[in-house]
Structures are given as C-alpha cells and as structure tokens.
Amino acid sequence: MRATSRAVPSDRLPEALRPHPDHIRTIAHRGDSSSAPENTIAAFDAAVAAGSDLIEIDVRITADGVPVIIHDGSALRTTGIDADVALTSSEALAAADAGSWFSPAFAGARVPTLAEVAEWGAAHPDIGWLVELKGPWTAAQLAGPVDAIRRHGLSGRTILQGFETQTVAAARDVAPDLPRALLVYGSVHFDELTGRLEELGAAGCNPTGQLPIEMPGLAVRLREAGYSVYPWTLDEPDEWGAAGVAGVDGVITNRPGRFRNWLALRWSPGAPALAS
Template sequence: MSPWPYPRWIAHRGAGKLAPENTLAAFRLGAQHGYKMIECDVKLSADGVPFLLHDATLERTTDGQGTAGERPWIDLSRRDAGAWHSRQYAGETLPTLQAVARWCQANGVLLNIEIKPTPGTEAHTGGLVAREAARLWHGAPVPPLLTSFQVEALRAAQQAAPELPRGLLLDSLWHGWHSQAQALGCVALVCHHALWDSTLVAQARAAGWRMLSYTVNDAATADRLWALGTDGIITDRVDLFAPA
C-alpha cells in the first residue's frame, strides 16, 4: 500500500454531538480535544456554493425550512445553525467549504469531505465539490479525502479532480460494491463499523484499500476494529477517545 497520510482518529462532523454539527464551532472544539482530522458533509446551494450540512432539509439543524439545495447561498448564510443544539451556540452559521479550507489549513487540521448531494444532483455536486476542493487545497501537503455513499457523485469527482483521494462509503455490502470501488479508483473503504470482519479486511488488503469505520462511540468496538487491523475510526466521542 502507498503511504497513508491521515491520522487514525477522525472527529465526526467536527466534534460529534458536543457542538452543533458541521459548524466551525464544532471544528474548533474537535481540535481542542486534540483531533487532527475532521469529517464533514458538503452539498451545494441553489447557486452552486459548496457548504456544510448533513440533511437534505434545513429543519433539524437550523432555523430554516425546506430543501437546503433549493435555496441560494445568501439565504442559507443567514440561517442560525447553532441554537438547535444549545444556547451557547446560538447564532452559529453554516460555513462554506472555502471557510472550512481556510480554517483547516491555518490550524493544521486534515479533512474528510463526505459529498452529500441533494437528491437528483449527484453528478453535479460531486464534480463541483471536487473541483473546489482541488482549488482550495492546491499545493497543500495533504489533500482532503473525498468520500460518498453515492457512486455517481464519486465518479464525477474522479473525473473532475482525479488527483484527490477517494473513498466509498458503505452501510451494506450491496451487489457490485467491490467492482465499483475499483472503477472509482478508491484508496479507502469507509464502512459502518459492524461490516468489518476478517473476510472484509482480507478483501480490502488484497485490493490495496485503506479501511475506515463510522461512527464508533464505544471502546469495545474501537478495540475490535484495531485488532482487525483497520486504519481509521470516525467518532462522535471526541471527549472519550484521545486521538494521540
């Protein structure tokens, strides 16, 4: 396998559940707990601005309503993305990928970008996010890792910025996943932690893929994954696991 530049521990959506997910406040808290790599979700506004949000809709984590991808960035930028979590984060905004890139590079933090398209925009989102990531991290010593559950999004990312590393996210071992990961030129599989066993580890090693797991929040599961020889863990529990 080629050298792997990413750390073993990755903070989920910034700081898991300790701060409002996918905000710079969460990134800062994850970094304060010693995490050197953060996972986040990126989608597009209606006018093509890559920004951080997990859900297709705004209701759960902002004071907005409706499908986020149908709103222009000027509208999304005014949404409160912190008050839902706790009073101390009221007024926290949705960050753009550009703002996140600036923060990560200023603070020496690596990034796992999960491409999270609004349904129906998989190829458009994958291509645009990859091109923007390549521009923002141009010349950086370690590029972001692009991942997605959506094969179409990863294929578009591969075509738009083939130099950026890619990983296929899997919540089940669906028919054809192995050949798709090969065709996409993936460097990693990012699986729900329960999928990993000695058979899957052997398949990944034979293909030259690194092995990451989501979302691991207890020590027993983490110990099992390390014993299997996997390469990285995405966790909400930045307060429980010391990344060093």
Template sequence: MNNTCEIFAHRGSSIDHPENTMAAFQAAYEIGADGIEFDVQLTKDLVPVVIHDETLDRTTTGYGLVSDHTKEQLKTLDAGTWFDTQYADESIPTLEEVLVWASDKFIKLNIELKGHVNQRESLIQKVIPMIQTYQLERHVILSSFDHVCIKEVKKLAPEMEAAAIVTAALHEPLTYLRSLGVEGYHYMSPLLLKEEAGVLIDAGVHIRPYTVNEEDMLRRYIQWGCAGIFTDHPKLALTIRDEK
C-alpha cells in the same frame, strides 16, 4: 494499540457541539483529532455549504430544502441553538470557510459529497477547484454514497483520495472498489468480518468504519488496523488508540 489508525470527528466533535459547525470543528482540532468529517451540498446559487440534511429543519432555524436557498439566505440562519443556546451565533459554514480554517492546521478533511444527482456535476466542479486553490489536495478525502460521483472525482482529481460509502455489505468489495478507482471504503459498522477487513487492508484499501461510538467497537477496529474511524466521541477514541 494501533497508533496509525486515524480518528475522524464525525461532523466535528458532535457529542458536545452542534454538528457541522465551526465550533464543532475547532473543538475536534483542539482535542487532537486526526481529522474531521463533514457534509457538503450546494445552495440555490451553487455555493458549497456544510450541512448534513437536505432540509434545514433539524439543525437550523430555517425550513425547507437547502438547495432552495441562496448562500445569503442560509447565512441568516442560526445553526447552533437547536443543540444549546450558547451556540446561537453558529451559522452554516461554507466549504471555503472550512478550507481557510484548515489551511494552517495539520488536520485531515473528509468531505462527504451530498445532494441530488442532477447537481452532481456542479458540485464536483465547485468543490475540486476550491480544494486545489487552498492546496489541500493531500489533506482531503472526498467520499460519497453516490459512487458515480466519486468515480468522476477520481477522473478529474486523481491526486485526491476518494472513498465509497456503503450501508450494506458488498459482494467482492475489492473488485468493486478497483472498478471505481478509489482508495477508501467507508462502511457502516459492523458490516465487515475481521477476515474480510484483513483482505481489504492487505490489498491496500483504506477501510474506515462509521459511526463508532462504543468503547469495545472502537478498540476492536483500532486493533484490526483500520486506516481510520469516524466517531462522535473523538476524545474517547483517541484515549483508547493511545493506550500503552
């Protein structure tokens, strides 16, 4: 198997822990995941916090928009009980909490930038200096479905890897990615044919499919030579990758 393919735990080890919580991140680290993937957006008082949905309803005891609440308000919510009552003490992490946790660990952080376009500039201005403060520039990938945002990231922090996320196959993806100046292409599995993937890999693009949970698909993408894979099952993916 291709042992250079990095396994990213999607929202942490989310198959057996509440997604985007410190418990899920710690579990992914303990099983040996190469990286964790998580989502960041801004609170009402412009604090970057880790939560996937724009609304609180699905994964917390709160309701309404994340951006309508302050950090202090969000910190009163339970972000674990929806998954299992044993995680009742889990809260919504701030980005800073995750960076502090990661600062003494050998683990990559794929930070997906989310939120409304009118918060784009504020989000970038908050996230990039925070990463630099903890000297994690070389351990971070900044990704987004907002390609305007990700192009701006590369202007402001060219030393950080950035990636465009897509949900549809692109025409001439290499040309497009080079126009953005990004290194990474995070595509919804299975949008690429093997030969298309090969062209991108040969050109030095870091391709990483998401969210890959089936054993046969994990094995396929590892064999292709993908730079990484996002999965809810990091333990399974690591077992397959490390097969002799």
C-alpha cells in the same frame, strides 16, 4: 505490513494519510459533534482541541450553487428552516442560527460554506479532511469544491468520499489527483465491492460500523487488498475495540477526545486485541 513493494490502492493517498501499522487515526465526525454543533467552525475548533487527525464534513449545494457544510437534505434539524438545502439560498442559510438547537451557548453559529471551511483549514495545517459529497454530484458541480480545496492548499490532506458510485466517479474524472473513498452501508459481495473500488480508482473503502458483524473479516480483506478502511460512526469502547481488532486504519467518531483517551489507555502497537 506489506509483504512486497508493489503498488496498492492506498498508495494513492498523500503520504500523511496512508495506513500506518502503529497508528489508528482519530476522525472527528462532523467535527467534534459531541462538544459543539455539527459541521460548524465551533465543532472544528473542538476537533482540533481533542487531538483529531482528520475532520469529516458533509457537503451539499444550495439553490444558488454554493457548496455548504450541512448533513441533512433538509435544513430544519440544525437551522430551523423547513426547506430542502437544494431549494434554499446560501444567503438564507448564512443568516440562520445553526447552533441553538445544540445548546444556547452556541447561539448564532452558522452553516459555513466549503470555501470558508477551506480557509479555516489553511490555518490548521496538521488536520486532514474527509469530505463527504452528499447525494449525486456531476463533474461540473464538483468544479467549485475542488477549486476551493486546491486554492487553500488542502489537496495534499483531503480525501473525497460518497455513497453514490456516480459521485465518486465524477470526483475521479474532475480531480484524478485527489484520493477517493467509497462509503458502504449494506452488505455486498466482496468481489463485487472490490471490482467497484478498482473501477473508481478508489484509495479506500469506509463501511458502516455494523458491516463487520454482517460481513466478518471485511476490514481485514479490504486491508489485504490494499485499501484504507475508516468505519463509521463508532462512539463506544466495545465498538472501538472491535474496530482495532479488525485492523482498521482509523475510526470515524462523534467523540474524538474520548476515543483518543481510550486509545492512549487501551491500545499498544502490535497488540493482538484491544480491551473494551
């Protein structure tokens, strides 16, 4: 709870996505990627069925400038196309099978464009979006994705995030109304980190789940500084328990359904700890 009514960074978030002391949000990593092929419409359908609060997706740009939803720089693992996404046309990706690698039951699943996902999101108004921009982006490159988000009415429930300071800065410049979060992988001095967050006008900081071990108290200090905190990618009860004790606002997980069930059994608002 806040001691005063002063403005804090997480106030930049839409009301529906602001930290709530009695709720840890369930964030489906690449959709419900334990139940369906990651970053596909099938995975997003499964995330909704699992009761997720937000869906995390990865965005890259194809050779012809189309924003598509795919994690790896190479299309090989999920589509069988042995080429960089940045060097592959959107037409070639759209024709690829992005589901058979996961299970024959998903043969024919496709790599969706951001526009297609935004259209799907418009039909699911209760889902929030954590949109990771993979690699370095310029303000010019962000114009298309931002337009799709706004055009389909997702701007009030979307957070843009990235590892690259350049990318988050570009998001700040081209879409100051869309909240931003910085992804953090390795250890960093806390004052340096918060300085960077302040410069970027970020609302949140989303660290790898290993950082609380390397930097004890990180989540608590970030929360005290007013930032929302969504660690990633946590898939086991002991990890969920540690995150709850640390006071995070949400958990990014490949197992949203299991996490929701675990929360219902193990978590009560205001509890001093969460059992594993």
